[in-house]
Amino acid sequence: MKIHGISWVGSRTSNYQAMRDFAADALGLKVEREQENAVVFGLPDGSALEVFKPTDSDHSFFDHPVAGLIVDDVREARAELEAKGVEFIGEVHDGVEDSWGTAWSHLRAPDGHIYVLISRPALTERSEPVVTKRRFDELRVCLKVKDIDEAVRVYRDGLGMEIVDDWTHPAGQRGVLFGVVPAAVELFDEAQWELVDDAELGRQVSGDHTLRVEVRDVDEIESLAKVLADVGVSRDGEVTQTPWEQNCLRMSTSEGEQLTLFTLPAEERVVREEARSVLSVRPV
CATH class of the missing domain: 3.10.180.10 (2,3-Dihydroxybiphenyl 1,2-Dioxygenase, domain 1)
Incomplete structure (x- = not known):
């Protein structure tokens, strides 16, 4: 199992509209996906903040913000962690058209908090992340203009x-x-x-x-x-x-x-x- 990063944070809140306004107006995040019981805000690096309405019964066990660990294959990662005694909540969920991830599964860590394993298309299509070897800090493109x-x-x-x-x-x-x-x-x-x-x-x-x-x-x-x-x-x-x-x-x-x-x-x-x-x- 390889963890590629923490690229998703989910929060279920009774103050849904206030949290949505905070993310959109105060933080300046853009809505990436609008769902029946949630909204996904996209960040420039490809990660996301997802805010769930209190009517979202699928995440009723969220009592704090939950971090998403990105893996290549959720089922394989879950099986490996279960063999090590890690407790999971429910079954593996497969995404639909408007889902941010292709699959995910929630687990309870030793700190007592919930985390989630998530897979995404970009990671299943290539075996390793892109590696850059650039040798500069900033590239400038200069344009000559008349006015x-x-x-x-x-x-x-x-x-x-x-x-x-x-x-x-x-x-x-x-x-x-x-x-x-x-x-x-x-x-x-x-x-x-x-x-x-x-x-x-x-x-x-x-x-x-x-x-x-x-x-x-x-x-x-x-x-x-x-x-x-x-x-x-x-x-x-x-x-x-x-x-x-x-x-x-x-x-x-x-x-x-x-x-x-x-x-x-x-x-x-x-x-x-x-x-x-x-x-x-x-x-x-």
Whole structure:
């Protein structure tokens, strides 16, 4: 049995609405899944906070927040722990479409508290977590723009990115640095570049770089598109689904900068979130 980490926390509470508001408004967490008796908040590293309503009878034995230990196979891990005398509560539960995990099983540890073993698709699809060997602390992508004030409005007011530094030299040269977490570098060969243009827009667009912004669902694509339109970014079409099951909306700034808002298929999103959680820390 291998424990990959503690990536889930569950809480059943009689103050459900207050706890939901605390997670959403005070902590700023985004709703990842809405269920009949619970809500799941997703965190940037792929982990989750799940808040259960008092009407959720399946978790009536929760009298404190419960931590989830991520394993490859819940049944194998449970059998191994039962052989060591660990007490489990109920049977192994298999997830449904809106479940955060694929399977889980609750246990009582020697401290008297409840914990839960959970398996997830990303961990059953690869044997080992992604390992990074990067030798730097920060990667900066520099873009030359004609109107820096307009560009700032797009990135700050449109995309909601935070300015971490800005400067003006004595002769008037200006620069602005935005903090971006998480981020990724994506490389396409020419054929892939043309394939993406055709799939997202139905035609080829000049240029050798573009910005791609991942959001959670189509509603977020439309919401962000409206915000970007308010700062001068125009839609180049409608939301389309590519053959690789991404929903995409192509937009462009007044200077012709290409911007794609997109969603990932559910399984691919889980894999990316797991990868981001590993890549967030530089190896020693």
